[in-house]
Amino acid sequence: MKKYEIAIIKGDGIGPEIVDEAKKVLDAISYSHGFELSYHDYLMGGIAVDRAGVPLPDETIEGCLRADAVLFGAIGGEKWDSLPRELRPESGLLKLRKSLEIFANLRPTVVYDELIEASTLKESVIKGVDILVVRELIGGIYFGEPKGREGDRAFNTMVYSVPEIERIAHVAFKAAMRRQKRVCSVDKANVLDVSQLWRETVTRIAKEYPEVELSHMYIDNAAMQLIRNPKQFDVILTGNLFGDILSDEASMLSGSIGLLPSASIGGKAALYEPIHGSAPDIAGQGIANPIATIASASMMLRHSLGEVEAADAIDKAIVKTLKEGYRTKDIAAFGAKEICTTDEMGSIIANYAAKKGE
Missing domain, CATH: 3.40.718.10 (Isopropylmalate Dehydrogenase)
Incomplete structure (x- = not known):
């Protein structure tokens, strides 16, 4: 069985919630497709400033360089906006990109037929x-x-x-x-x-x-x-x-920034993240949309790990979930048959990805 080391950076705001759902989907798909993922958590962003005094500890850089890929949530928030630029969460992300030498950012934009009215x-x-x-x-x-x-x-x-x-x-x-x-x-x-x-x-x-x-x-x-x-x-x-x-x-x-993933590749390690921010105003409420992070995890499987069939399964599971009318709050106005929490949305996609929901 193939084994992969994944560095996890949950970050601030809704970051921990959406990354947990992506991990849930990854665990389901890795089990059904016969490979193993090992996760290691690292700090970056405001939480790193609070705990380590810097937005990007050296331990995080070293851990990311050892990993097969990096899955990242989001960083930042008003709490840290008044800090000097070198201590702000965003400085940590810029430094990480430079340290990993990831020079190419891939941002796909696909309009789902099921959400076409959201635009x-x-x-x-x-x-x-x-x-x-x-x-x-x-x-x-x-x-x-x-x-x-x-x-x-x-x-x-x-x-x-x-x-x-x-x-x-x-x-x-x-x-x-x-x-x-x-x-x-x-x-x-x-x-x-x-x-x-x-x-x-x-x-x-x-x-x-x-x-x-x-x-x-x-x-x-x-x-x-x-x-x-x-x-x-x-x-x-x-x-x-x-x-x-x-x-x-x-x-x-x-129609929603909560739907789209990104990949930063080309260097010593690749970084995968949703394109949206940390949304601290809704953190902890269970209403964040995890789809962008789950889709980022799919890009990770495709580009860094070579698990193309597993990536395809996740992408199809996202489409099926939307077709079935499952929506988080941000897209609830567009064809919702059932409004889901962050956790529920992750579980539905995980089940479909592993073919448990067919």
Whole structure:
């Protein structure tokens, strides 16, 4: 029997609740598909500040580097917003990404037919949407030097090198080869020197993938086109800042940020997490939607562990659960036959994934 080591970072707010449900589904699917998962818990975020005095203890970094993959919930909250930047929970996540060297963030956006009314856009616009945003994660303006404040001015530097652009471009083109074979590279090449280098490099890499159709789009137009005609996109390739914005915009096509997963890959270990935040205002109430975290666990099985059949089973279980009318509070207004708690939703998906609910 194959055995995998999984580092667990539950984090703050609803993080512990949603990660527990993902673990429940993973346990069910690993049993039915003949492999074993071993979990090790680590601290990051506000809880790490409270217990260890820093948002990311060295023990967490070391544990994640030893693991086959990392499953993460969410961090942050108003409690820690007044701390110096280096002590805020978000600084821990940025440091972890850098430490793991995970340079590629994959954010899929799929519109479920069962929740099509949850979107603010017309059905004719969003039905059938299936987009993958490939965001460069450890470069660009978030990490560029110099940065800081001098008197009444502040500055950040957007920097990308050719090797950084090349490696993220390869991730996007390889993903497109498994999908509809279309890549749209998003930049601001009409204004930024960095984007001109980005466009030149992506165009050169595209020649290695002759089956993939490459297009380019300015960030402002891309933001508009995501709303006007999202079905024109297959894989969107872009830098850190633009990807941060576009992936959140794309997520709302589905109608709820509580539905969508993400994977950060390409480094010494891969990190899987829901795209939503820690939602401390609903923590402990049993109403958080665990689907995004469960779907992130599915991505973990697929991309890091190679357990593709198990990942497919989870994805199908999510769809079946929605078809049967099970809803958490955030999506209860859209076709709900039964409103579920966080725990109940996790159990239903786990049962379907393990084929106990057929």
